[in-house]
Amino acid sequence: MKRIVSGVQPTGSIHLGNYLGAIKNWIALQNTYDTLFFIVDLHAITLPYDTRELFKATRDTAALYLACGVDTSKASVFVQSHVRAHVELMWLLSSATPIGWLNRMIQFKEKSRKAGDENVGVALLTYPVLMASDILLYQSDFVPVGEDQKQHLELTRELAERVNNLYGGRKWKKLGGRGGAIFKVPEPLIPPAGARVMSLTDGLSKMSKSAPSDQSRINLLDPKDVIANKIKRCKTDSFSGLIPNPPEKSLEFDNPERPECNNLLSVYQLVSGRTKEDVTKECQGLNWGSFKPLLTDALIEHLHPIQVRYEEIISDSAYLDSVLEEGASKAAEIADATLKNVYQAMGFLQR
Numbered sequence: 241m242k243r244i245v246s247g248v249q250p251t252g253s254i255h256l257g258n259y260l261g262a263i264k265n266w267i268a269l270q271n272t273y274d275t276l277f278f279i280v281d282l283h284a285i286t287l288p289y290d291t292r293e294l295f296k297a298t299r300d301t302a303a304l305y306l307a308c309g310v311d312t313s314k315a316s317v318f319v320q321s322h323v324r325a326h327v328e329l330m331w332l333l334s335s336a337t338p339i340g341w342l343n344r345m346i347q348f349k350e351k352s353r354k355a356g357d358e359n360v361g362v363a364l365l366t367y368p369v370l371m372a373s374d375i376l377l378y379q380s381d382f383v384p385v386g387e388d389q390k391q392h393l394e395l396t397r398e399l400a401e402r403v404n405n406l407y408g409g410r411k412w413k414k415l416g417g418r419g420g421a422i423f424k425v426p427e428p429l430i431p432p433a434g435a436r437v438m439s440l441t442d443g444l445s446k447m448s449k450s451a452p453s454d455q456s457r458i459n460l461l462d463p464k465d466v467i468a469n470k471i472k473r474c475k476t477d478s479f480s481g482l483i484p485n486p487p488e489k490s491l492e493f494d495n496p497e498r499p500e501c502n503n504l505l506s507v508y509q510l511v512s513g514r515t516k517e518d519v520t521k522e523c524q525g526l527n528w529g530s531f532k533p534l535l536t537d538a539l540i541e542h543l544h545p546i547q548v549r550y551e552e553i554i555s556d557s558a559y560l561d562s563v564l565e566e567g568a569s570k571a572a573e574i575a576d577a578t579l580k581n582v583y584q585a586m587g588f589l590q591r
């Protein structure tokens with residue numbers, strides 16, 4: 241069975257973007273792949289953070305994976321820092337990573353500029369090496385990646401090939417290893433179209449946990465009235481409220497001049513489980529005033545069962561702990577086997 245690894249960072253409240261762009265897709269993937277879904281806590285400290293929030297967000301994220309339908313009889317669910325091999329492999333990979341590769345990462349450039357260059361920790365620069373370690377440890381065949389992670393996955397692939405060339409094959413065999421490639425080179429798995437959810441306050445920026453305004457996102461745990469309020473106040477466009485809705489001013493998908501419109505319609509399509517054609521037909525002739533209540537109801541209806549299930553899971557600490565313990569032990573088994581090979585191939589004395 242082909243293997244997939246994926247995760248979300250506990251950097252805040254899990255929102256509709258994380259759900260529609262990642263977690264919801266995992267539910268289908270876990271039926272056809274060997275899947276490992278982890279809470280990416282080690283990555284969550286690359287920028288200044290609040291320790292209590294990290295603690296809470298880690299548990300909440302784990303509970304939400306399960307509440308959204310991740311099934312522990314099919315997938316391993318674990319916390320990244322519970323599997324020590326991630327950090328250990330990262331060090332080994334760092335020695336084979338040219339610093340120029342890291343300096344050219346767009347996300348590093350953007351995030352360090354935002355944080356003010358002097359205050360940036362080394363971890364922000366070396367983040368892609370930890371990501372490579374997350375993936376290569378499990379000999380993953382595929383990694384679901386959004387647009388902004390494509391460059392990091394490319395670095396993972398290059399690094400896997402580099403380490404295979406430097407230390408694999410006959411050189412490894414001479415050290416008593418099996419020879420051949422040390423790492424499988426993973427392929428990107430591009431999520432279904434339309435799964436990039438944009439901010440509610442700016443249709444050109446993606447919905448994000450770290451955006452300062454909570455109004456910009458729908459969190460999976462937002463109560464009904466909060467959802468209703470956010471949709472009521474979300475940014476629409478200058479077509480808004482125009483009467484009497486001539487057909488060319490209808491709500492529409494894919495008009496680059498109307499990013500908010502495309503985003504809200506796409507969200508409606510995804511949470512109502514309808515086709516694009518159905519939504520296009522339904523929304524012909526609607527104005528924002530009549531569309532927003534439809535979207536609000538669809539969101540509330542979709543998120544309600546997730547919220548109920550989340551409450552059950554989060555209040556049962558023993559259950560959540562046992563899921564994470566079991567997940568970490570399954571993951572560690574695979575990860576430790578890879579790590580042992582890497583140490584051997586790199587010439588370390590076996591323990």
Ligand code: AQP
Pocket residue numbers: 247248249250251252256257258259260261262280384385386387435436437438446447448449450451
């Ligand atoms: N707006 C989005 N639309 C679709 N998918 C999204 N993802 C994130 N935002 C959207 C997907 O969620 C997964 C986990 O993301 P992450 O936590 O590892 O980091 P991120 O992409 O940086 O997510 P955020 O919410 O924007 O967090 P912060 O603000 O901390 O950076 C990934 O699969 C991602 O594609």
